[in-house]
Amino acid sequence: MNRFNKKNIFTIVGLVLFYITVQILFNIGILDSYMELNIILICINIILAVGLNLITGFTGQFSLGHAAFMSIGAYTSAVLTAKLGQPFFIGIILSGIVAALAGVLIGIPTLRLKGDYLAIATLGFGEIIKILALNTDYIGGAIGFNDIPQYTNWTWAFGMTVLSIVVIKNFINSYKGRACIAIREDEIAAEAMGVNATHYKVLAFAIGAFFAGIAGSLYANYFYFIKPDSFGFMKSIDILVIVVFGGLGSISGSIVGAIVLSVVSTLLQSVADLRMIIYALVLFGIMMFRPTGLMGKQEFKGFKLKTIKKEVKASESFKGYESI
Amino acid sequence: MKVLKVTNLSKSFGGIKALKDISLEINKGEIIGLIGQNGAGKTTFFNLLTGIYNPTSGEIEYNLDKKITSKDLKPHKIAYYGISRTFQNIRLFQNMTVLENVLLGYHSRFKYGLASTVFRLPSYYKWEDEKYRHALNLLEKFNLMDKKDETAKNLSYGDQRRLEIARALAAKPKVLLLDEPAAGMNPNETRELTSLIRWIRESYDLTIILIEHDMSLVMDVCEKIFVFDSGTLIAEGTPEEINKNERVIKAYLGEETEIC
Amino acid sequence: MEQVFQQMINGISLGGIYALMALGYTMVYGIINLINFAHGDIYMVGAYVGFALTTFFNIGFLPALLISMAATSLLGIIIEKIAYKPLRKSPRITALITAISISLLLQYTMMYFVGPQTRTFPEVLESKSLKFLNGNVILDVKNIYIIAITLILMIALQFIVRKTKMGKAMRASSYDLEAAELMGVNVNKVISFTFAMGSALAGAAGVLVGIYYNTINPLMGSLPGLKAFVAAVLGGIGAIPGAVLGGFSLGIIETIVSANGGSVFKDAVAFLILILVLLVRPNGLLGKTAKEKV
Numbered sequence: 001m002n003r004f005n006k007k008n009i010f011t012i013v014g015l016v017l018f019y020i021t022v023q024i025l026f027n028i029g030i031l032d033s034y035m036e037l038n039i040i041l042i043c044i045n046i047i048l049a050v051g052l053n054l055i056t057g058f059t060g061q062f063s064l065g066h067a068a069f070m071s072i073g074a075y076t077s078a079v080l081t082a083k084l085g086q087p088f089f090i091g092i093i094l095s096g097i098v099a100a101l102a103g104v105l106i107g108i109p110t111l112r113l114k115g116d117y118l119a120i121a122t123l124g125f126g127e128i129i130k131i132l133a134l135n136t137d138y139i140g141g142a143i144g145f146n147d148i149p150q151y152t153n154w155t156w157a158f159g160m161t162v163l164s165i166v167v168i169k170n171f172i173n174s175y176k177g178r179a180c181i182a183i184r185e186d187e188i189a190a191e192a193m194g195v196n197a198t199h200y201k202v203l204a205f206a207i208g209a210f211f212a213g214i215a216g217s218l219y220a221n222y223f224y225f226i227k228p229d230s231f232g233f234m235k236s237i238d239i240l241v242i243v244v245f246g247g248l249g250s251i252s253g254s255i256v257g258a259i260v261l262s263v264v265s266t267l268l269q270s271v272a273d274l275r276m277i278i279y280a281l282v283l284f285g286i287m288m289f290r291p292t293g294l295m296g297k298q299e300f301k302g303f304k305l306k307t308i309k310k311e312v313k314a315s316e317s318f319k320g321y322e323s324i
Numbered sequence: 325m326k327v328l329k330v331t332n333l334s335k336s337f338g339g340i341k342a343l344k345d346i347s348l349e350i351n352k353g354e355i356i357g358l359i360g361q362n363g364a365g366k367t368t369f370f371n372l373l374t375g376i377y378n379p380t381s382g383e384i385e386y387n388l389d390k391k392i393t394s395k396d397l398k399p400h401k402i403a404y405y406g407i408s409r410t411f412q413n414i415r416l417f418q419n420m421t422v423l424e425n426v427l428l429g430y431h432s433r434f435k436y437g438l439a440s441t442v443f444r445l446p447s448y449y450k451w452e453d454e455k456y457r458h459a460l461n462l463l464e465k466f467n468l469m470d471k472k473d474e475t476a477k478n479l480s481y482g483d484q485r486r487l488e489i490a491r492a493l494a495a496k497p498k499v500l501l502l503d504e505p506a507a508g509m510n511p512n513e514t515r516e517l518t519s520l521i522r523w524i525r526e527s528y529d530l531t532i533i534l535i536e537h538d539m540s541l542v543m544d545v546c547e548k549i550f551v552f553d554s555g556t557l558i559a560e561g562t563p564e565e566i567n568k569n570e571r572v573i574k575a576y577l578g579e580e581t582e583i584c
Numbered sequence: 585m586e587q588v589f590q591q592m593i594n595g596i597s598l599g600g601i602y603a604l605m606a607l608g609y610t611m612v613y614g615i616i617n618l619i620n621f622a623h624g625d626i627y628m629v630g631a632y633v634g635f636a637l638t639t640f641f642n643i644g645f646l647p648a649l650l651i652s653m654a655a656t657s658l659l660g661i662i663i664e665k666i667a668y669k670p671l672r673k674s675p676r677i678t679a680l681i682t683a684i685s686i687s688l689l690l691q692y693t694m695m696y697f698v699g700p701q702t703r704t705f706p707e708v709l710e711s712k713s714l715k716f717l718n719g720n721v722i723l724d725v726k727n728i729y730i731i732a733i734t735l736i737l738m739i740a741l742q743f744i745v746r747k748t749k750m751g752k753a754m755r756a757s758s759y760d761l762e763a764a765e766l767m768g769v770n771v772n773k774v775i776s777f778t779f780a781m782g783s784a785l786a787g788a789a790g791v792l793v794g795i796y797y798n799t800i801n802p803l804m805g806s807l808p809g810l811k812a813f814v815a816a817v818l819g820g821i822g823a824i825p826g827a828v829l830g831g832f833s834l835g836i837i838e839t840i841v842s843a844n845g846g847s848v849f850k851d852a853v854a855f856l857i858l859i860l861v862l863l864v865r866p867n868g869l870l871g872k873t874a875k876e877k878v
Contacts, residue, residue: 062677109863115676116619120817121862123810124855131852167442174441174448175427175434175455182417182428189415192374194403194432194495203438233806237684244681249419276692283685288670291678297419 019158026154036154040222042262043157044215047164049242049254051211054168056240057248058177059204060184061111062119065126066239069099069209071231072129073216075139078148078226088151092160092217099213100206107205111198126236133228144227145220152222160218164211169251171207180204181249245286247293252300257293326387327352327499327531328373333382335368342368344555346382350548355525356533357542359566360552366535367412369552370501373533374409375399388498404432408497410488412504412535418477422468422487425476426459429494459494466490482513486520493524500524502534506541514538518545543567551575586720591839597727597796599835600734604789605812606819606827607741608660608782614758614822615778616672621683622663623786624809625690630656630787631705631800632694638708645708645795649733652791653784660783661776669772687806695802702801705794730792737788738828741781745824750777758822807851811838814858820871829869 022039025031031039052066073095080091110121134142171177179200182190187197220226246257264282268275286293328350335343343365350356358366371377373384375397386392388406408429417425434455436447463469466486471479479487485505492500505521506514518541525532536542542549543563551559551566553575559566566572605627612620630652637648667686671679713724745751756764757774765771793808794800815834819826834854841850861868 056677062680110859113862113866116617116680117817117862117866119680120619120813121859124814124858127810127855128852128859131849135848170442170444174436174452175431176438176441178420178424178428179431181420181424182431185417185419186415188376188399189411189417190428191399192376192403192409192411192415193428193491194400195428196398196400240681244677248677273696276688277696280685280688280692284667284682284689287674287678287682287685291671291674 038266040157042259043161044218045258045262046161046255047211047215048239049258050164050168050251051208052239053243053254054204055208059180061201063122064119064236065122066212067231067235068126068129069212070216072102073099073213074220074226077217078145078220082148092214095213095217096210100210103206103209104202107202111201130228130232144225146225148220148224150224152218157218160214241283245293247295249297250295250299253293253295325352329385331383334380336380342555346557352531354531354547355545357546357549358535364552365555366552370503375402406498408492408495409501410492410503414484414488416476421473423459423472425491426462426494429491430455462490462494497530499531504535506536506538514541521545589721591843593723593727595836595839597730599832600730601789601793602812602815602835603828603831604734604785606815606831608786609813609816610821610827611778611782618679622686622690624805625687626656626783627786627790628805630790631794634791634794635705635800638706649791653787656787657780657784660779664779691802702799705798726796811854814854817868818861820868823870826868826870
């Protein structure tokens, strides 16, 4: 196995071409600023969904507070770029790191909880973060944080999206990722095989939070203005819905889910009154008729785990199974 | 050489004493059988040995590369030191492939960091390559090679039991605990299991402790037997001794002395 | 001293409302292990039904309360039949998200029909208040009504659960649903009945909140719903006395925090309590422990 195999080079060339094409379309004005807004929102949603999928889909830990990490990232970046005059890349990196630290801090105590209890604890954590933000005057409180420099553009959004997908895909296809999946499948058996469940749960939580922080940073530095309510319970649900809609445990699913649901949401803006009703009905329909999501646990080609096709010599094999 | 020493081990759940004052020693390289009626405390004993439960009192001491006592050790740590097990009710990673299940067995042997993981540095390829090869080797030995990409839940019952043993072996255990490996098997499969257990002991340098209700298997394969009855250890000895032991016959074998 | 009395009165009134809702959460969770996220919105529907009856039909307080309870219990049964019953064997996350979708559906359907604005609940109870300790402690008629109705409903519930055949079936089902079914308990009926009871209590809580705070809106259910769930967890989910204890404790704690200058943080306090309880005593104050068999 080699990192410079044909397929990887092919993928990289494809991504670069895609990036350049979209950039050109922006430059010559075929894609207008409204399209840019939607494309950047899609990128942010992909990053959020892929991160949450690592936590909920692969590691099997319910989280109803993912937006809180986005909030932490958004405010970190806003403070760094608007108040402290730092460049954007500092803002982005520190957003991710601060959110990841928050993830570790929250994860160590709460990840002992299972299932619904963890879901409720993360929900509670999300609400606490929101209430703290609402009552901190330094970051604008309930009025919101204004005049954040707009640094986010197609390049940053695309780059971060690719980074999040590559990192999480690579993570999943490693022994660490397999340990996470094993915890989802059977925590007791995983522990008996030497997997430190707490460690991997917290690790998954931290990585998911890291990318949520980055997504928050992209968001804050695109929309000039953020307020605590943008990252409440509903946003957490939105992200979870993307993940479940795409398929828990499928990275491809999260990407497709983010694109489809972002487009649907944009289209529904013309019927603002009915938007949430339709949203609820769609959600209900998915749960009734396709609870495994679009992709199930399947991946597109290229996301799959590779196995080595090497011949194995069965020299000292057990010879007891004539019949099988 | 003693590989395991248990001293005055007790475990209570609320008011119920599941194990009372168990003391025993196990020599390296032996195949040990634990027998006793349902509820006699055998699986509780396994759960204490593997750290899933903490003892109410008493001590478990392993004499492996170094001496370790199970006190306050988490299950994953105990697994890391070389204690590996299967479960009574088969606990495979249902939605993972056969190969991935076995790879999980190697978990503690992987040594590359987070940076290598997410950026696919050379050490990632080195370790993954090596362990894949080991895993395939093991699957070959267990006749599971042609099913390596099958999802574990789609395997037949017998294959699932075998895969669970393969996964436990992948962890390179020094002590292998098998919880009712023959449960649900027909006589033919049980015979094959018997030779598999012997083969494992010969090919790997380890001690095997097994819980089993199938007396023919236990009498056939075990060198030493411990008999549990309502949480206490009532007898220990070679199969012949156990067969003749009055207390065991009374408590466990009943009138069916012709069992062997 | 007067302040403490006043806070206790307010805390117990608020706590009674939480307790009424927490009972619904705890009963449903006890039987089908589902966090019924729509429960807070059933309470909202109860408030609106009460509002419509008293405002447009000039119906008195007590009949309006009873009709609201009947309406919400019917709503609860319908939701269970349509949304939750088909998913009884599904993974937890599916049921959880379905419950969230039902919650959103109720909120925004209501908003579509009545508009998003806050409405003022009519004064159906004449405003009389008793003053104690030189007028420093005020016990309003509303407080008395809320506390009395809460207690009556709780006693009624306790009677049903302890003394009736259906109550016995409920207790059996919460212990082991499958075993109860094998013993001839009509599980579907028990679950419907549980939803009906829980929803009726939520509906009553909705009307009581309407008369207590005078304002209602379509999203009024989400936060109190979550807090009532916190109360249920605090008391020990699945335990009926636990829900009552949790509800009153939460109400009193919140009132004390607000009265001491922490009103902006009172919601955070509720969730902080939740997380602490889960960490220190995951089965709540009165819950029982259950261990997974290996």
